Amino acid sequence: MSTAGRDSTIIVIPCYNEAERLDVASFRSFAAATPGVRFLFVDDGSTDGTATVLSALVASDPHSFECIHGERNRGKAEAVRTGMARALRHGRYVGYWDADLATPLSEIPRFIALLDDQPHIEICFGARVQLLGRDIQRRAYRHYIGRLFATAASLSLALPVYDTQCGAKLFRASPRVQALFAEPFLGRWTFDVELIARLSWQSADDPTRCPSRVIYELPLTAWRDAGGSKVKAADLFTALVELQRIRRKYHPGRGKFAMTRKSVPLPHGS
Numbered sequence: 001m002s003t004a005g006r007d008s009t010i011i012v013i014p015c016y017n018e019a020e021r022l023d024v025a026s027f028r029s030f031a032a033a034t035p036g037v038r039f040l041f042v043d044d045g046s047t048d049g050t051a052t053v054l055s056a057l058v059a060s061d062p063h064s065f066e067c068i069h070g071e072r073n074r075g076k077a078e079a080v081r082t083g084m085a086r087a088l089r090h091g092r093y094v095g096y097w098d099a100d101l102a103t104p105l106s107e108i109p110r111f112i113a114l115l116d117d118q119p120h121i122e123i124c125f126g127a128r129v130q131l132l133g134r135d136i137q138r139r140a141y142r143h144y145i146g147r148l149f150a151t152a153a154s155l156s157l158a159l160p161v162y163d164t165q166c167g168a169k170l171f172r173a174s175p176r177v178q179a180l181f182a183e184p185f186l187g188r189w190t191f192d193v194e195l196i197a198r199l200s201w202q203s204a205d206d207p208t209r210c211p212s213r214v215i216y217e218l219p220l221t222a223w224r225d226a227g228g229s230k231v232k233a234a235d236l237f238t239a240l241v242e243l244q245r246i247r248r249k250y251h252p253g254r255g256k257f258a259m260t261r262k263s264v265p266l267p268h269g270s
Contacts, residue, residue, distance in 0.1 A: 009112055009170070010091035012083030013041045014076050018099045019049035021226070024057055030105040031064035037108055038091075040066050041099075042083040045073035075188035084181045088173050095124075098167030100226035107220055111170040114218055122177060122214040123199075125161075126168035129219040137224040145236050152240060153193045156247045157200065162217055164192045176202060176209070186249065187242030189235060197250040 015022070027039060041054050054067045068082060080096050087094040093115055097103060103126055111124045128146075130136045138146075146165060153164045169192070171177045180198050185191035196211050203209035 008091050009037045009093040009095070009108070010087040011037060011039050011108065011170075012080060012087055012094070012096040013039055013099050014044055014079035014083065014096065015041055015046060015050050015054065015099045016044040016073060016076070016079070017046045017048045017050060019046070019053050021100050022050070022053055023101055024053065026101060026105060027057065027065070028060070030108075031061060034109070035064075037112075038064050038066070040068070040083050040087050042079040043067060043069045044076070044079040045070045077185040077188050077191035080191065081181050081185065084171075085178075088171075088178045088181065091173050093170055094173050094177075095170035096167070098226075102224055102226045103166065103168035103220060104222050107168060107222070108170075110221075111168070111218060114216060115170065115172055118216065120214065121216045122172045122174065122209075123216070124170045125163065125215060125217045126166040126223075127163040127217040127219050128166050128223050129162065131219060134219065135222040135224075136220065139225050142225060149236060149239055149243075152243055153190075156243055157193065157196055157211075159196065159200075159211055161196065161211075161215075164190075164196065166220070166223075168220070186245050187238075189239045190242040190246060193243060194246050194250075197246050201250055 031037065031039065041057075043051050043054055051069055054065075054069075058065045058067050068086070070079065070082070084094060084096065093112060095108075095111065097105070097108075107126065111126070114124050115121060128136050128138060130138070130143075146163070149165065150161070150163055154161050179202065180195050185194050187194075196215070199209075199211050199214070203211070203214075207213075
């Protein structure tokens with residue numbers, strides 16, 4: 001983003017056929033009130049009017065909005081990776097957010113404040129925890145499916161992570177975080193889990209950077225189960241298969257994780 005300074009926060013928004021769901025007014029309102037936050041939309045080969053909607057949004061405020069238009073659909077994981085790879089070269093903090101705004105944009109300043117206040121934290125994950133005083137609206141069957149997968153992910157990673165799949169995450173831009181996005185992910189649904197697995201591998205020789213020390217799960221104050229989600233109950237099986245592939249590739253029993261250092265190189269100076 002040519003207009004973004006290194007002191008800015010850049011939020012990547014992966015989009016696939018979001019023309020009817022994209023809340024353009026909310027993005028414009030938030031951008032006007034929060035000039036330090038910019039948005040990079042990644043149109044993942046949409047076949048509806050998403051490209052037109054995004055082009056109009058960018059034209060209305062090119063300082064706050066930018067868009068990458070993909071020629072074909074490659075899945076959310078690759079859309080996020082593409083956007084993050086670009087954004088990490090320009091922003092101070094870089095993250096990704098679901099296009100349906102299930103997590104409202106008003107949560108972004110809380111993520112920024114956490115990274116500002118705790119310099120040892122490199123990644124802030126949103127966590128959908130139903131607590132008193134919070135407005136977490138989630139359909140029961142999706143909640144229980146999510147808890148089943150979260151438990152499997154936690155056991156696979158050997159970490160007490162509560163919610164890997166919440167679509168709201170913010171990273172401190174650094175060469176080490178760039179390395180997490182250096183190569184394509186194994187699957188379309190479980191790339192969030194693979195990010196943690198990559199971080200575990202990356203920090204194998206430096207326990208001060210292990211996930212439990214540098215990742216913070218921030219309970220959201222609001223989240224709603226937006227209609228029209230492309231994730232279905234049947235996708236749980238696919239996700240569990242992908243989880244096994246991640247475990248096999250990064251399992252610590254296979255050398256020092258199965259991934260070689262050459263496959264995800266750390267940039268010079270890291």
